[in-house]
Amino acid sequence: MTDLLDKASKIKIIFFDIDDTLRVKTTSFMPESIKRVFSALKAKDILTGIATGRNLYGVVPEIRALNPDFLVTINGAYVEDGKHQPIYQQSFSDELVEGIVDWMKAEKSDYAYVAADDLRVSAWNDLIDEAIQPIYGTLKVEPDYYQSEKVYQMLTFSDHDDKIKLPESLVKEVRLVRWHEHSSDIVPVEGSKAIGCQKVLDQLGLKPEEAMNFGDGLNDRELFDWAGLSVAMEVSHPEILEKADYITDKVENDGILKALQELKIID
Template sequence: MEDLLKKAKEIKIIFFDIDDTLRVKDSAFMPESVNEVFEKLRAKGIMTGIATGRNLLGVVPEVRALQPDFYVAINGAYVENAQTQEVIYKNVFPTILVEEIISWLRAEKSEYSFVASDSLRVSKWDDIARNAIGPVYADLEENANYYKTNDIYQMLTISDHDDQLILPETLADKIRMVRWHPNSSDIVPMKGSKAIGCQKVLELLNLAPENMMNFGDELNDRELFDFAGLSVAMKVSHPEILEKADFITDSVENDGILKALKTLNIID
């Protein structure tokens, strides 16, 4: 614990995942203690950021109301100064790559979603898509050609056999899949991750990884847990994230973030 307290003294910015970290994904519950956390961090001069697989459309009003300093969205592919709306970094899929992914998924009889910076479209909106994406983004429009007129930062697989999808050799060195739901996986650039997005913020601020802390729970936080100086996993986290964590805290419903920051003497 002494080593953790020492690391905590170096923290100047903290990034938070949204789903099952700041708020419960299925019920949308977010404890009042989260507002207290952001107010106290702001008062101490510690910056905050949201690091999420969601795009800006998925950053719900109650999270925006926390007034974070940065958004690291779409698993690090789109980074924005939340106060000025200045784009700090973006990593767009080339059109030819999108078309290769579509061809593969069609051959595998999987539907898909396009993720733009602040919008999403699906190839087919059915019960499978509604079950996977609905709790995060609500109902979405169908548009299989959305990529032709919009920058695409990420795609999602949508199928009832998602666990059987295997990237072909022609794509395996360009993209990777990160499962986030039984019926859906994020399709991200081979070198894309929340860690890269957060690194862009640190470079802007002239900070080191040792100055950064993060809270998360799922596999799309994996690289971030390897990168940050101090990483905290929620009690309900994926086993791999629990193993990587420097500290494990309670669930959202039990004020896990507040408890961790108090235990580590970051806030009173």
């Protein structure tokens, strides 16, 4: 515990995942203790950031009301500060999108386009509804959306998502990160939440050992390798639990507050 407290004493910014970290994905429940946490961190002059697979459209009002200092969205592909000024953007080329669409069609998979503040899907059905409704609600169908808007990420949707493999033509450009039984994020090979968070640190002149993060899913994997101190929620994927410096209680039991108090970052 002494080593953990030493790491905690160096923290100047904390990044938080949203789903099943700040709030419960399936019920939208967010404990009142989260507001207390953000207020206490501000009083201690510790900066806060959201690090999420969601885009800006998916950063729900109760999260925005916490007034985080930074938003690292779309798994690090789009980053902005608290004044809504972009810090970093990494979009797909039209050629890459077209290659992904051709591959999705060959795999008999539907797909979604993720823009900075909007989303579109190639179709709408019960399978897509089950995966995406709890996060974004019902989305508009627009198969050629990329022709008019920048795309930062795409999603697969199928009942055989675990069997879908990238073709050789795409493996050097993108990778798959599963987040749901029927869906995976399609992200740049070099893209991750850690890269987006590093862009924030570059602007602030901070080092990774001065950053802390809370998360639970496989899209937090790179963050858990990068940050000076990483905390996993009790419900986290086994790989995240293995990588964590500290494991805390679940959202409903005020896990974030408990961890920050145990690590003596806030009272």
